[in-house]
Each structure stands twice: as C-alpha cells, then as structure tokens.
Amino acid sequence: MGEDGPIRVVLVDDQELVRTGFAMVLDAQPDIEVVGEAGDGVRALELLRATRADVVLMDVRMPRMDGIEATRRIVAGGERPKVVILTTFDLDEYAFAAIKAGAGGFLLKDAGPAHLIEAIKAVHSGDAVVAPSTTRRLLDRFAVHLPDADRAAAGGALESLTEREGEVLRLVARGMSNAEIAGRLYVSEATVKTHMGRILTKLDLRDRVQAVVFAYETGLVKSGQSGNSG
Numbered sequence: 001m002g003e004d005g006p007i008r009v010v011l012v013d014d015q016e017l018v019r020t021g022f023a024m025v026l027d028a029q030p031d032i033e034v035v036g037e038a039g040d041g042v043r044a045l046e047l048l049r050a051t052r053a054d055v056v057l058m059d060v061r062m063p064r065m066d067g068i069e070a071t072r073r074i075v076a077g078g079e080r081p082k083v084v085i086l087t088t089f090d091l092d093e094y095a096f097a098a099i100k101a102g103a104g105g106f107l108l109k110d111a112g113p114a115h116l117i118e119a120i121k122a123v124h125s126g127d128a129v130v131a132p133s134t135t136r137r138l139l140d141r142f143a144v145h146l147p148d149a150d151r152a153a154a155g156g157a158l159e160s161l162t163e164r165e166g167e168v169l170r171l172v173a174r175g176m177s178n179a180e181i182a183g184r185l186y187v188s189e190a191t192v193k194t195h196m197g198r199i200l201t202k203l204d205l206r207d208r209v210q211a212v213v214f215a216y217e218t219g220l221v222k223s224g225q226s227g228n229s230g
Helices: 016-027 041-050 067-076 093-100 113-125 132-145 148-158 163-173 178-185 189-203 208-217
Strands: 007-012 032-038 055-059 082-087 106-108
Touching: 007 016, 007 041, 007 113, 016 032, 016 113, 032 041, 041 055, 041 067, 055 067, 055 113, 067 082, 067 093, 082 093, 082 113, 093 106, 093 132, 093 208, 106 113, 132 208, 148 189, 163 178, 163 189, 163 208, 178 189, 189 208
Parallel strands: 007 032, 007 055, 055 082, 082 106
Antiparallel strands: none
C-alpha cells in the first residue's frame, strides 16, 4: 500500500478483452485498484476529469483520439496521473512519440503479470524507467532522427548542469536506479535523489524518462551505450 492507499489505475485500450485481462491481474493485487476503463483517448480524458488516478495504462492506436495526443493532454494537466504506454512492438515510433509527449515509459502488451505490476509501481514511485532495456532500444533507434533544432536547444540546457549532475544524468540514461547510482558514485541514495531533483528542475523536465530522452538528444549518451557498463 502507498501512503494514500492503493495505487489507482485507469485502463485505456480500444480492445475490451485487453482491458479485462489487465483488470483481472491488477484487481488481484492488494495495493492496486482499477478505478476506470476507457476505449479511446476522448473517453479517457472525460473519465480522468471525474476520477482521481495515479497511473494510466494507455494504448497508442485508438479511434477518435490516439494515445499520443491523450498523453500530451494528461501531462499538460499536471503531475498526476503518470502514463504507461501499451504497445505491441518494442521498436515502435508511436511509443517513442508518446514518450516525447511525456509518458513515463512503455510496456509490451504481452508482458507477463509480474512485469505489468512492476511497471505500474515503478512509474508511480518515479524511481525507475519502465523496461529500461526496451526503452533504450527504442531511443537507440529513434533519437538519432530528432531534428537538429531539438538537439541544439537541448545541448544549450546541458551546460547548466554541474559535473556531478551530468554524471548522474548519464547513469540514469543507462537505465540505472538511484540505488545503483549511489553505489557507483559512493554517495547516499538521498544524495542521488537530490541531484536528480536539481537536474529535472534545471532542464525543465517532468521525470526520469524525459531525462533519458534528453540525454540521447544531446549526445550525452550515444546509441548503443547501455546497461551498467562504462
């Protein structure tokens, strides 16, 4: 259980069977509660105006309003809820667009129950990028195609970071957790969280996933650099 009770989840997918499957898994968890379902982005936004949610599981391809536009509008509304994109392919340009729009990460639809639960808890806590290995592969493939203007603007912002903050950002972009970064840099986990907070503030980023995208945009992390290496 979180401090405010169970994690409140909304399921958004145009296939009722998919929603039903996810709902069965999640409702069986004592610390997760499904509080609503929607079949498209328009209905999802209506539902979220009336229902408090912590995490939204969001399909990308839907009628009336797709998951990218719905994610963009949810993110524009404030801190909550966090969005996890549901996708069929781990190298999906729509999933990349949704992460650029502010999603907290993405999950393959055929991921097992354990991965689904882990993803919701990770995004809710804000401490981990969902499926770091697949997120990295996605960025390896698509971040190189970002417009030069985006890259130049991001590069200018990077200069505002201290050397240690740049180091923490580089490790976050390689998929390391706060605990792993603390071990690598011989500092406390609380210190890593402080650095991370300053990084997000200085770069005007919402969360760790956007920080990872930023690191790729600026070339701070090159395609193919991954894991805990380096």
